[in-house]
Amino acid sequence: HSPSNGSSRTLSAREMYLFDTGGQYLEGTTDITRTVHWGEPTPLQKEAYTRVLMGNIDLSRLIFPSNTAGGTVESFARRALWDVGLNYGHGTGHGIGNFLSVHEWPVGFQSNNVPLEAGMFTSIEPGYYQDGEFGIRIEDIALVVEAQTEKPFLTFEVVSLVPYDRNLIDLSLLSPEQIRYLNSYYERIRAHVGPELRRQQLEEVYAWLQESTEP
Numbered sequence: 218h219s220p221s222n223g224s225s226r227t228l229s230a231r232e233m234y235l236f237d238t239g240g241q242y243l244e245g246t247t248d249i250t251r252t253v254h255w256g257e258p259t260p261l262q263k264e265a266y267t268r269v270l271m272g273n274i275d276l277s278r279l280i281f282p283s284n285t286a287g288g289t290v291e292s293f294a295r296r297a298l299w300d301v302g303l304n305y306g307h308g309t310g311h312g313i314g315n316f317l318s319v320h321e322w323p324v325g326f327q328s329n330n331v332p333l334e335a336g337m338f339t340s341i342e343p344g345y346y347q348d349g350e351f352g353i354r355i356e357d358i359a360l361v362v363e364a365q366t367e368k369p370f371l372t373f374e375v376v377s378l379v380p381y382d383r384n385l386i387d388l389s390l391l392s393p394e395q396i397r398y399l400n401s402y403y404e405r406i407r408a409h410v411g412p413e414l415r416r417q418q419l420e421e422v423y424a425w426l427q428e429s430t431e432p
Contacts, residue, residue, distance in 0.1 A: 229256075230255040230256040231256045231257075232254070232256075232351065233252055233253070233254045233258065233262060233266075233351040233352070233353065233385075234252070234253050234254070234255070235250065235251075235252045235352050235353065235354055236250065236251060236252075236253075237249075237250040237354070237356070238250070238251075239319060241316055241319075242316070243316060244316075245315050245316060246313055246314060246315065246316055246317070246319055247358065247377070248313055248319050248340055248356065248358060249356055249357065249358065249377045249379055250342060250354045250355060250356035251355065251356075251379060251381070251382065252266060252269075252352070252353045252354060252355065252382065252385070253382040253384070253385070254382065254384055254385055255384075258384065258385055261347070262351060262353075262385065263385055263386075263387050264301075264387060264390070265298075265303065265345045265347075265353055266345075266353050266355075266382070266385040266386070267385070267386055267387040267390045267391070268297040268298045268300075268301065268303065268345070268390065269297075269298065269305075269343050269344055269345050269353050269354070269355050270355055270381060270386065271297035271390065271391065271395060272293070272294040272295055272296065272297050272298060272343040273294065273341055273342075273343055273355045273357065274395050274398050274399070275293045275294065275296065275297065275395070276290065276291075276293045276294040276309070276341050276343075276373070277341055277357065277359060277373050277375050277398070278372070278373070278394075278398050279293055279372060279373070280364045280366065280370050280371070280372045281333075281370060281371055281372070282368075282369075282370055282371070283332075283334075283369045283370065283371055284332045284334075285332060285333055285371070286328075286330065286331070286332045286333070287309075287310070287324070287325050287326035287327070287330045287332075287333055287339070288326055288327060288328040288330065290326070291309045291326040294309045294310075294326075294341065294343040295309070295343065297390075298343070298345060303345055304345075305343060305344045305345050305346065306346070307342075307344065308325065308326060308327055308342075309325075309326040309341065309342065309343060310325050310326045310339045310340040310341045310342055310359075311324070311325045311339065311340050312324025312325055312330075312337065312338065312339055313338045313339065313340060313358055314338075315338070324337045324338070324339050325339060326339070333361050333371060334361060334371075335361050335362055335363050335371060336360070336361065337360070337361045338358060338359070338360055338361075338376075339358075339359055339361065339373075340356050340357065340358055340359070341356070341357050341358075341359050341373065341375075342354055342355065342356030342357070343355065355381065356377075357375045357376075357377040357379075358375070358376050358377045359373035359374060359375050359376065359377075360373065360374045360376055361373060362374045375402065378405065378406045378409055378410050379406070380403065380406060380426070380429035380430050381399075383429065400432050403430035403431075403432065404430075406426070406430050407426070407427070407430050410426060411423060411426060411427070414426060
């Protein structure tokens with residue numbers, strides 16, 4: 218994206234800001250979306266964001282049988298929104314290539330995608346959009362891995378290590394299991410990203426990371 222005088226406008230601390238980021242490196246491809254609010258979100262914005270996050274968590278921590286198609290489990294990402302009559306009109310995720318296509322067929326959660334298998338990379342990205350007002354999307358990259366079960370089941374390992382916006386989370390809506398998942402995720406972010414930030418002497422960013430990943 219290149220900003221221009223014709224299409225740009227000034228950002229305000231009184232609104233939500235959605236940024237879809239990514240890059241391609243020799244080690245792999247990234248595609249990560251986060252939504253933030255630098256001021257005081259409205260009750261609807263906060264609830265909608267929290268329910269999008271709940272859907273992201275519920276699908277990310279799901280354990281499911283081998284040979285399950287993504288379309289079979291896609292509704293787990295929507296349930297928290299459906300509970301209050303909300304929804305989103307885009308797909309829940311897409312395959313991601315290793316230094317190949319950012320949207321790579323045939324992995325994903327559409328009805329015509331192939332069954333999920335260990336070793337596949339997919340995005341998990343529920344969202345919510347209020348026309349003319351605000352947009353929310355939370356996108357992570359997840360690796361399909363074998364679950365720790367007696368029979369061969371699968372689950373996801375989220376490999377995007379970026380905190381979510383605490384300003385937009387209504388903890389009262391989260392279940393104890395969802396909170397435990399968040400805390401475990403934040404511990405992984407600290408363990409993997411923190412030492413690298415210190416190695417690069419990025420102390421201001423390190424302090425932000427510590428604050429953003431508090432239990």
